[in-house]
Amino acid sequence: MSGQELSHQPYKKRVFFTLLFTFLVILIIINVTLYLALTYYEFKDTQKTLKEIATKISQEISKENHEKLMNRSQQGSTEYQDIESYFKSVMAGNSKINDIYTMRTTSNPDELMFVVSGRDTADYNNNGEIEEDEEKAYLGEYYDTTGSPDMRLGLTEPSVDQEITYDKWGAWISGYAPLINDSGKSIGLVGVDFEATVIQQQRKNTFNTLLILDAVFLPITILVSYYLGLKLTRPFKTLAVGLEQIAKGNLKYRLPFKSRGDDRIFEDLFNKIRANAADAKKSYSDPEGIKKDSEDNQKFL
Numbered sequence: 001m002s003g004q005e006l007s008h009q010p011y012k013k014r015v016f017f018t019l020l021f022t023f024l025v026i027l028i029i030i031n032v033t034l035y036l037a038l039t040y041y042e043f044k045d046t047q048k049t050l051k052e053i054a055t056k057i058s059q060e061i062s063k064e065n066h067e068k069l070m071n072r073s074q075q076g077s078t079e080y081q082d083i084e085s086y087f088k089s090v091m092a093g094n095s096k097i098n099d100i101y102t103m104r105t106t107s108n109p110d111e112l113m114f115v116v117s118g119r120d121t122a123d124y125n126n127n128g129e130i131e132e133d134e135e136k137a138y139l140g141e142y143y144d145t146t147g148s149p150d151m152r153l154g155l156t157e158p159s160v161d162q163e164i165t166y167d168k169w170g171a172w173i174s175g176y177a178p179l180i181n182d183s184g185k186s187i188g189l190v191g192v193d194f195e196a197t198v199i200q201q202q203r204k205n206t207f208n209t210l211l212i213l214d215a216v217f218l219p220i221t222i223l224v225s226y227y228l229g230l231k232l233t234r235p236f237k238t239l240a241v242g243l244e245q246i247a248k249g250n251l252k253y254r255l256p257f258k259s260r261g262d263d264r265i266f267e268d269l270f271n272k273i274r275a276n277a278a279d280a281k282k283s284y285s286d287p288e289g290i291k292k293d294s295e296d297n298q299k300f301l
């Protein structure tokens with residue numbers, strides 16, 4: 001390997017790594033932008049779905065039967081079980097739904113009261129005990145709505161949580177719709193819960209998809225960086241070889257460029273250097289030329 005090739009390697013590596021770093025930064029920016037955009041629209045789509053489900057359910061419930069349910073002892077009544085069975089059928093058709101329930105207002109503006117819930121009390125974590133977060137919301141149980149404006153809004157119009165909410169049952173994203181009786185009065189609301197894990201899984205799936213795409217594009221990025229590095233450094237390497245030939249006194253050397261395109265600038269530069277070197281060689285090989293140059297130098301001094 002010649003000295004020129006050896007001296008050219010560090011430069012070629014710098015160009016390659018600079019290009020690769022630039023492409024990787026661009027790839028990271030694209031990934032972050034895509035992730036934020038996709039998770040945003042997925043969250044919005046989930047919100048839309050929850051609102052639509054809650055609105056449809058609110059239209060199907062018997063408002064007359066719902067108004068009859070006032071205390072826990074009525075959980076075994078026909079009115080309660082009819083609404084509960086409907087909720088369970090909807091939940092069976094959508095695995096993302098953790099619970100469907102109704103609420104009504106109380107004398108306390110910061111509290112609502114559960115009426116019907118489609119979720120069963122069960123040992124969901126299989127630890128042999130029924131814990132508080134595994135119990136069904138019973139008829140007459142109060143719920144503090146402080147800090148839950150989206151739930152309160154559900155008493156008058158379809159709404160949805162704008163962020164994940166937390167209570168004793170876990171973390172949720174919920175949709176709401178008002179229960180309107182025949183007189184046009186709101187008598188409560190319907191709530192539909194998706195566990196926060198639904199959102200978390202969506203985000204995880206998006207992240208994994210982007211990782212797979214990165215695994216595909218990374219080798220391509222490396223190859224493109226290498227190819228561009230070669231293409232960008234080749235003219236300089238060729239010019240360096242030509243200049244070395246001039247330094248050795250080989251003034252007949254020609255660059256292997258075709259006289260067109262971007263390489264023309266290198267060929268023109270090399271030809272000027274070669275011509276100047278030839279003139280200088282001719283001048284200093286001619287005694288008269290040397291004498292003239294000496295006289296010119298004396299005048300300059």
